[in-house]
Amino acid sequence: MNTNMAVCIAVIAKENYPLYIRSVPTQNELKFHYTVHTSLDVVEEKISAVGKALGDQRELYLGLLYPTEDYKVYGYVTNSKVKFVIVVDSSNTSLRDNEIRSMFRKLHNSFTDVMCNPFHNPGDTIQSKPSAAGGSAVHSTLRLTPLMVA
Amino acid sequence: MADETLFEFLHMEIVSHVYKEQQSSKGTMDNKDRAVCVSVLEGMGFRVGQGLIERLTRDSPSFKDELDIMKFICKDFWTKVFRRQVDNLRTNHQGTYVLQDNKFNLLTQLSNGKQYFDQAPKYLAFSCGVVRGALSNLGLESVVTAEVSVMPSCKFQVVIQKLS
Numbered sequence: 001m002n003t004n005m006a007v008c009i010a011v012i013a014k015e016n017y018p019l020y021i022r023s024v025p026t027q028n029e030l031k032f033h034y035t036v037h038t039s040l041d042v043v044e045e046k047i048s049a050v051g052k053a054l055g056d057q058r059e060l061y062l063g064l065l066y067p068t069e070d071y072k073v074y075g076y077v078t079n080s081k082v083k084f085v086i087v088v089d090s091s092n093t094s095l096r097d098n099e100i101r102s103m104f105r106k107l108h109n110s111f112t113d114v115m116c117n118p119f120h121n122p123g124d125t126i127q128s129k130p131s132a133a134g135g136s137a138v139h140s141t142l143r144l145t146p147l148m149v150a
Numbered sequence: 151m152a153d154e155t156l157f158e159f160l161h162m163e164i165v166s167h168v169y170k171e172q173q174s175s176k177g178t179m180d181n182k183d184r185a186v187c188v189s190v191l192e193g194m195g196f197r198v199g200q201g202l203i204e205r206l207t208r209d210s211p212s213f214k215d216e217l218d219i220m221k222f223i224c225k226d227f228w229t230k231v232f233r234r235q236v237d238n239l240r241t242n243h244q245g246t247y248v249l250q251d252n253k254f255n256l257l258t259q260l261s262n263g264k265q266y267f268d269q270a271p272k273y274l275a276f277s278c279g280v281v282r283g284a285l286s287n288l289g290l291e292s293v294v295t296a297e298v299s300v301m302p303s304c305k306f307q308v309v310i311q312k313l314s
Contacts, residue, residue, distance in 0.1 A: 014289065059211060059212075060211070060212065077212070078204070078207070078208075079203075079207035079208075079210065079212055079213065079288060080203065080204055080207070080287040080288060080289070081288075081289050108208060109208075111204070112204050112205050112208055115200065115201045115204040115205075116201040116204070116205065122197075122200050122201075122287070
């Protein structure tokens with residue numbers, strides 16, 4: 001089944017430890033953890049490059065971090081220096097840049113909601129479970145992103 | 151119009167509750183109790199500041215430097231939280247900033263001059279925490295204190311802690 005979904009989503013704290021990482025369960029999860037971990041170097045590079053750039057538009061979306069033979073890795077950093085990493089299947093050539101951007105927006109919105117949850121302490125791993133009514137949990141993004149092509 | 155004052159009322163109740171709780175065991179409050187109350191309020195503000203800043207910076211581009219962050223705090227953040235902008239921002243360019251608000255909205259209901267002057271710090275602790283929490287989530291550890299000379303004007307002093 002080739003749905004337009006991310007195969008892995010990770011939320012990394014500003015101190016570079018994972019707050020939340022979920023991948024499609026059929027795949028080898030450890031491989032994704034490793035991919036996300038190595039992508040952090042590229043994220044750091046991009047963040048420091050943006051700082052030196054002369055242009056004023058400093059976007060939160062970092063774009064394609066690096067392609068491997070099976071996967072493409074995209075990055076995004078918030079103003080609170082929390083990083084989001086999304087890994088998609090390379091064979092999904094139909095996934096366009098703005099779809100990835102909208103996935104990141106949804107992820108950012110869910111993350112903001114989690115931050116405002118009084119039971120969540122900033123810096124802890126994200127524990128919220130997906131709720132039935134399409135609740136704010138970050139987890140729901142993995143299911144509903146971005147266009148579930150039947 | 152009433153929704154603007156909802157938080158002000160809640161804040162007053164929070165302050166009075168925290169002080170009553172601390173006082174319940176003994177009849178009087180000594181300085182240590184007062185310090186505990188202030189840090190409880192500040193701690194609450196800290197957590198609120200962290201969550202708020204996540205929401206408020208969601209759409210803004212990333213900040214160039216420390217001064218950019220402080221300007222954001224003085225304009226957009228202050229407007230969203232306290233419904234006005236900071237009137238004056240001064241800095242020594244070495245990590246110390248003084249934000250002056252001449253009509254701080256959590257103090258306007260208290261007095262217009264020197265009356266209740268000694269009660270003012272209680273009502274500023276939470277706001278100091280909010281600022282500190284906001285800065286912390288933007289990557290700046292700081293110490294935030296407030297001083298009042300004539301209400302409702304007050305000055306917040308922010309000292310950014312440099313990582314050594």
